[in-house]
Amino acid sequence: MTNLFLNQTLEAKRAEGKNLLIPYIMAGDGGLDILEERLAFLEACGAAAVELGIPFSDPVADGPVIQDAGQRALAGGTTLEGVLETLQTFQTLTIPVVFMTYFNPIYTYGIERFAKDCASAGVSGVIIPDLPLEEEQIVTDSLNQRDISHIRLAAMTSPDERLTAIAQRTEGFLYAVSVTGTTGARSKHDSQVKTYLQTLKTMTDAPVLAGFGISAPEQARDLSSSCDGVIIGSKIVDAFHKGETDTIKHLIEESI
Numbered sequence: 693m694t695n696l697f698l699n700q701t702l703e704a705k706r707a708e709g710k711n712l713l714i715p716y717i718m719a720g721d722g723g724l725d726i727l728e729e730r731l732a733f734l735e736a737c738g739a740a741a742v743e744l745g746i747p748f749s750d751p752v753a754d755g756p757v758i759q760d761a762g763q764r765a766l767a768g769g770t771t772l773e774g775v776l777e778t779l780q781t782f783q784t785l786t787i788p789v790v791f792m793t794y795f796n797p798i799y800t801y802g803i804e805r806f807a808k809d810c811a812s813a814g815v816s817g818v819i820i821p822d823l824p825l826e827e828e829q830i831v832t833d834s835l836n837q838r839d840i841s842h843i844r845l846a847a848m849t850s851p852d853e854r855l856t857a858i859a860q861r862t863e864g865f866l867y868a869v870s871v872t873g874t875t876g877a878r879s880k881h882d883s884q885v886k887t888y889l890q891t892l893k894t895m896t897d898a899p900v901l902a903g904f905g906i907s908a909p910e911q912a913r914d915l916s917s918s919c920d921g922v923i924i925g926s927k928i929v930d931a932f933h934k935g936e937t938d939t940i941k942h943l944i945e946e947s948i
């Protein structure tokens with residue numbers, strides 16, 4: 693089963709006529725003791741869900757801002773175990789949290805144990821950027837048994853046939869990677885991005901969110917007009933690190 697809390701929350705925001713906005717933050721950047729406060733802040737700003745990164749030593753798809761945040765989190769002693777334990781201590785999560793983690797930390801932790809602990813920590817979904825469709829079943833089955841959604845990523849370079857398979861299998865939402873390359877703010881997107889987003893919309897009933905390279909409300913609204921919303925990482929990670937919470941509030945409020 694897919695995660696109802698995530699599905700219903702996204703649906704409710706869409707029914708209000710809002711664009712979906714999912715901020716990415718790195719767990720443990722600034723310490724795990726501020727995580728609860730950050731989730732509450734993002735929810736109050738109007739975020740639909742939060743994508744929580746698990747720091748990893750070899751983050752192949754991360755750009756420099758996210759890599760640095762990961763290094764800070766690792767230096768502060770953040771582990772997958774610690775993140776799960778911290779989430780367990782929170783009363784109830786009133787905003788859906790989805791993990792963004794490479795496969796290696798899950799494998800090391802133990803796939804079954806990971807699914808079980810995510811469920812008891814209230815994690816709604818998981819994004820695993822380096823797990824190809826052909827290899828995913830062992831993880832997907834464990835997640836689905838615990839009602840955790842496996843959110844798939846679509847790449848602009850994939851042929852239509854593969855995109856269709858990804859779009860049909862995705863749970864919760866479809867993460868439409870909207871650049872070729874790593875994460876990080878960019879000032880503009882390829883003109884083909886909107887066509888790609890519209891094509892993905894025809895392939896699935898799940899919400900489609902564009903991510904990578906989005907850092908301004910105009911950009912977010914522009915891309916959202918071709919799908920259901922956007923994911924913003926580097927800009928938000930950087931603003932939290934600098935203590936610029938007003939920037940985050942403004943960015944979210946003006947994007948949705």
Ligand SMILES: O=P(O)(O)OC[C@@H](O)[C@@H](O)c1c[nH]c2ccccc12
Nearest residue numbers: 716753821875876904905924925926
């Ligand atoms: O930072 P950006 O360009 O706003 O992109 C979001 C991104 O950071 C976040 O979703 C993410 C961080 N690491 C990833 C690895 C793969 C896919 C996605 C991610």
